[in-house]
Amino acid sequence: MSRRRTVRVTTAAGQLWAILWSLLAAVPFVLIILLAFKSNTDIFTNPLGIIGVEWSPQNFAEAWTGPPGGQGFAGYLLNSAVVVIVAITGCVLLGAFTAYFATLASARVRTAVIRGFLAATTLPLIMLLIPYYTAFNAADVLSQPWALGVVYIAVCLPTCVLILHSFYLGFPPELREAAALDGLGIVRTFVAVVLPLSKGPIVAVAMVNGFFVWGETQLAIVLLQSPESRTIPVGLLDFQGQFGANTGAIFAGLTMATLPLIVVYLIFNRSIAKGVALGGVFR
């Protein structure tokens, strides 16, 4: 899709700004990793130095197990994993399911459903916070990561449905008609024929929502009250208080939280860019 423009802005000033912004964007990540390996005194007195520095890889062990009497990264990772698996599997599957069968519905129903999801995307999260807390409190599922995952299914469902619906509008009906001729019911058709062919958009949607759920903090901080139930983003905030002056351990925690995401991003960046482009107009 890249078109060669006849306008070229390759001035030195342009390049300079591009490089500066790239440094600004990337250097913090390098720093997080660098400082995670340093001892606390070195972080304080010599943050940017590399030579003659006292290395302290045990920061990672401390972050992993947590401060005495507190929660460690290991626990946060487990909780985050539960939340993300529940949320993304549910949201993507239900989203694809709904988006596809909405194309099979009459125009009236389809429009109503889509308008409903569109309205849901405009709802500010701030309005859902207290009611969710009230409900969780009443149902006694506060501090249950799987329950938070279910909430995320609902929160992410509108964008999943809207994006995938656009995709399914363009889906060739011949495949569906052929499957019907072969005697497959509509659900079997979806599972056996449509779903395997939807991999591209589904992966893109899963990636974008995955990153969102992995880092979401506002709902998590309210719905996961007990320290053992907390996910990584909330745990990182706790680290600030728990580890106090042990900044080395805090940076180790930050590294463990961001490095895997960077790796996943670098591998899947095309999928993610596509998801952003698709989702940008709906969010």
Add this chain to the structure above:
Amino acid sequence: MTHAPIELVAPQSAAIRRRTHPGRDSRSVLLLLSPAIAILGIFFGVPIIDLVVTSLSSWSGVGDRTFVGATNYVNLLGDSTAWSALTRSVTLGLGTAIGISIIATLLAALVSGGIAGSNIYRIVWFLPAIAPPSAVAVFWALSVQPKSGVVNAVLGAVGLGDDHAWLADPSTALGVVIAVAMWQGAGFAFLIILGAMEEVPVSTYEAAAIDGAGPIRQFFSITLPLVRPVLAMILLLESIWAFNGFTLAWGMTQGGPGDATTILPVQVYKDAFQSGNFGTAAAISVVGGVILLAVGFVGHWLGSRTAVDA
């Protein structure tokens, strides 16, 4: 897309008519759509009603809610902390959105202008957006510490002094939050605006070049006007998101120092979960939510009007 972004209910072209069924729906299709519709109702519809009920009550988080009518709302009118929180949210929202839009437009102009290394830039410039907001908050909070934070270390190295206490100073704390929000949000806006810029046909530029227009002139007379709808949408989205943003402010300063970074979502959190004042918090949420919805609708309406001639 340079036209109105929401184009889901596609025109009933012949191709679309083959794919959808204007006749009666089979029971099964309606049944299959019901889980999603149920979720919409349970997770979006009911909570709003519940929120309004809470806002009309007094509740401490335990026990029953006591109905108090519009007391919470009346109290809000005279409550200066709530008004200040609202003002701060507006500042945060506008400041972040404008800053992001300017930076992202410049970045997109560089890449769509064919700057060397564009492929790498596309990847690197989105990097800040994938980090969890709370990690971003913790990192920058540590980094702007006087003397030991890297920001001050760098400033000290170039002779600008190294003991600026950005976050401890009430007059600069919100500015730091805005700056960090800009850092994290620019990448997303950049990708969207770049997409719009790349949709401008090459022939338009060629025609302008023949007419003698240089690159700068082309940018201001051709590119900017044509991507204006997308720019407007980005401004709107980013201000709504920044207005909503809880994590950066809470993660960096917990609303402090004092009240300096207590934006609306932080105020709601404090009122509900620290002061046990769910009724007030709910009322603030309703007001904030209504404002956001109104802004969103107005923005969309304005956007769909100007897009007609794009």
